[in-house]
Amino acid sequence: MSASWIRTIRAEGDRCLIIELGDSIDERIGLRSRQLAHEIEQAHWLGVVDVIATFAAVAVYFVPPVDSLETKIHELAKTLIDDTASEVRRVTIPICYDAQFGLDLDNVAAHAGLSVPDLIEAHQKTACRVFMLGFSPGLPYLGLFDEHFDIPRLKNPRTRVAGGTIGVANRQAVIYPATLPGGWHLVGATPLRLFDPNAAEPSLLMPGDEVCFEAITLEAYEDLKASASQT
């Protein structure tokens, strides 16, 4: 039996508990957070209405009456071991690095000390994980990329970033599912639809998915975009 994964459980008001597993963006902590969230969800405890995992924490939302939730969470966590066996879903995201989408490619490349083509190659090399979805429906936080992508967010966020655009910062990437304000450095765009509330699976990506980016030409981007909008 290993030491508990849980650092602390604190109340976020009277209807939410936040379980802290760490304080940094770390793949193992991320994995544990998602695993713990999944187990709590599967336990179907009385009063629990939602469970989410973020980078290093899990939140349990409830409506009274509930029965000693905190104790149950501690007990459940004691039984968990790092999941190395489960099948991971792999998703390839086509990305067009054309200059009309990759508005910040030059800056990111300069910051990394790479040429733009080398940066584009580095971006596709990493098989990253969906740490969580947040900010807007279907928006994935992907990581971790290598140090070439360790660039702080924009000082002055853009008020409008088009849906499908991919941004990088702090060794992570996001894909904007809809037109949104955004402070990430834009490197390209995908023709795929990230979120459709009417679909059986509303979100293209799920927490824990392994994601690879694959470069496509502008022509392929437009073809895919046209066929995606027909469905």
Next chain:
Amino acid sequence: MSMKVIKPGMLSSFQDGGRWGYQSLGVSVCGAMDLLSHQLANVIVGNTEDRATLEITLMGPTLTFTASCCVCLAGADMQAKLNGKPISRYRPIIISAGDTLMLPQAKEGTRAYLAAYGGFAVPRLLDSQSTYLRSGFGGWHGRGLKAGDEIGLNVSLPTCANDLKALSETLWDKRIYLPSALGIWASRKSVVRWVRSEDWADLTPESQAAMYKTAWRVANDADRMGFRLEGPKLTLQTQKERLSEPTTFGTIQLPVAGQPIVLMADRQTTGGYPKLGCVTSVDLPILAQKKPGDRIHFMAIDLTHASALDSARQEALKELTVQLTSMRHCIADAATPTTLQED
């Protein structure tokens, strides 16, 4: 068998108890800002399940009905009039086909809730009928009501005028006792109880004192996402950045500018700002009934106390549902479902 929108009002959107279970996809919970008034409107009108009510903001709509039905208004006093005559809140009201319901303007409070017996025919999307205004889905076409909209009613009442009059009189004679634990006069209150969280300790002593002393002004941009509060600038002893983590209804964030923001129904699922605490569930309706320019005071209570108040209120709601059983039966006996494929 529907409710027609003649004038839409400032912002009228369908909301229920919230779209729970999809925050892990980044989907905001949404739902009624004043959950208590939403629940009361449903319970009093005779709905035992959570059905979407129309959340009406400040300047209300004018509505006409093409079928007879039973409705209830709760929350803000919109000076509601049925065919020109004032009607009561927190009472079941019988509406006849052809009637016009006007909800001119909030005299007290900010948000009113209109429930219909059997519910409005609003589709359920991702397990909820709530309108997600920012992402444009859910509720009534993902938006607030517009003039000309015609929303179906799941259940209608008899068309015979005498039957309706008799039902109305029977209902009027029934007493509705609303226990104080329900705190229905939220719009008259301005002290908001909250529970502190860990970043509170990092506030400078001056800022801690200011948190209590200040009559915080609800900023002009206060909306369904959050209420920014204007007052003295609050400062942390050490400015630290939090890893983006979950937030909830009532979370009090402190962005760098030093003006606290209370997260409301349409909040984003995660946030990285320091958190001073969280407004208690029982007092969120007080805040939800405030409008820009209104002032509030904060009063900290401990978590055990907050949870006890919350449980007591949930219990009181259950008791009210039991208390209204015979009234519910009166309405149910008169009602006919208009559709078999009710959600």
